[in-house]
Structure formats: C-alpha cells, structure tokens
Amino acid sequence: MLVTLYQNFSENNAIGKLITEIAEVQAHLKEQVSMLDILLELKASEDILQNVNYLGIAKLKRKYFVVDKDIMTNGIIIMRCHVDVLDSFRNDILNLNVIANKSQLMTKSDLYIDDNSYIMENRLVNQIYNFPNGFNDNGEFILITVGG
Numbered sequence: 001m002l003v004t005l006y007q008n009f010s011e012n013n014a015i016g017k018l019i020t021e022i023a024e025v026q027a028h029l030k031e032q033v034s035m036l037d038i039l040l041e042l043k044a045s046e047d048i049l050q051n052v053n054y055l056g057i058a059k060l061k062r063k064y065f066v067v068d069k070d071i072m073t074n075g076i077i078i079m080r081c082h083v084d085v086l087d088s089f090r091n092d093i094l095n096l097n098v099i100a101n102k103s104q105l106m107t108k109s110d111l112y113i114d115d116n117s118y119i120m121e122n123r124l125v126n127q128i129y130n131f132p133n134g135f136n137d138n139g140e141f142i143l144i145t146v147g148g
Contacts, residue, residue, distance in 0.1 A: 001059045003027040003042065008054035012065065015086045015093060023048050030078060035062065040079045049077060054084070063087045 004024050010017035027042035040055075049069060056063045064081035071077055086093065 001027060001029075001057060003040065004056045004058070005044075005048065005052045006054040006056065007051040008065075012084070013086065015090050017054070017084075017087055019054055022052055027079075035060065036083045038064065038081050038083075040081060042077055042079065043075055044077060046071060055079070055081060061088070 002024055003026070005022045006019040007022055008017055008019050010019070023044065025042050025044050025048075027040045030039040030041045033039055049071075052069075053066050054063065055066060063084040065084055066079055067082050068080040069077055070079075
C-alpha cells in the first residue's frame with residue numbers, strides 16, 4: 001500500500017495539523033493489527049526517515065503518529081504507529097452541529113454558561129445593628145457593604 005510520510009510541526013491535539021510531505025513509499029503491514037495501532041514495514045533511506053514523525057495511509061483513510069522506528073540491517077524499516085483520530089476524522093468533527101459549553105481558550109469562552117468548572121459560593125449573612133439614639137433628620141446615611 002502507498003504511505004505518505006510527513007513531518008508534523010503541530011501539537012498532537014490540534015485539528016488541521018501543519019505538516020510537510022517528505023516522501024511517498026510503498027509499505028505493507030508487518031502483522032495483523034488493529035486500526036488504532038499498526039506496524040508497518042517499508043524500505044526507504046535513513047535520510048528521508050530522519051524527520052518523519054507522521055504518516056498518512058489513503059487506503060485506510062487514516063493519519064498516524066510515528067511512535068517508534070526500528071532500522072533493520074537489510075535496510076528495512078519497521079514503524080510503530082498510533083492513529084491520529086482528530087485529523088483522521090477532521091471533516092466529520094468540524095461539521096458537527098453542537099452547542100459547546102466550554103472552550104479551551106478563555107478569550108473565546110462564554111463565562112455565562114455554567115459548566116460547573118467555576119466554583120462559586122453564595123452566602124447570605126444579615127447582621128442588624130440598632131442605633132441607640134435612632135435616626136435624626138440631619139442627613140445621616142445608612143451604609144450597606146457586600147463582601148468580606
């Protein structure tokens with residue numbers, strides 16, 4: 001199967017990663033694996049593989065993080081890879097119609113939506129002080145304070 005090798009410059013939890021294509025090579029699965037974790041066997045020069053940390057497999061419709069690379073003596077490279085769910089299903093995720101009640105960036109979040117992440121306390125404390133002489137008509141004020 002055809003595998004596209006990339007260098008990833010983005011964080012792993014980003015959707016729409018900044019990647020640079022390095023090469024396209026033929027590879028095959030080393031053994032029966034799940035779609036989440038694969039073991040690829042391919043032949044490529046060590047110069048090409050030096051910066052490879054990400055790959056895409058069009059046949060599987062997935063993008064993968066390169067977890068480990070083993071270079072064998074016969075020039076064969078074994079790559080252990082883990083699926084990048086966010087980028088593999090990027091279009092599906094971005095096209096979801098959702099109401100988000102929390103944002104990673106505080107500048108874009110709505111602080112009026114209660115998502116139970118802000119711990120607040122509301123106590124009512126009333127204290128009544130009696131004035132021994134009562135009130136008079138010379139312009140005295142009553143001061144009410146709130147808070148501690």
